Amino acid sequence: MRDITVAHMCLQAGGAHVCASVWRTRVCKRVRV
Numbered sequence: 001m002r003d004i005t006v007a008h009m010c011l012q013a014g015g016a017h018v019c020a021s022v023w024r025t026r027v028c029k030r031v032r033v
Helices: 002-014 016-025 027-031
Strands: none
């Protein structure tokens, strides 16, 4: 479930295209936006 929360936060932080790029490198998960 945590992955879903992180993805949702990424979407609000930068948008779908940003989340897609970040999600591939998993930077968002490491940064913990």
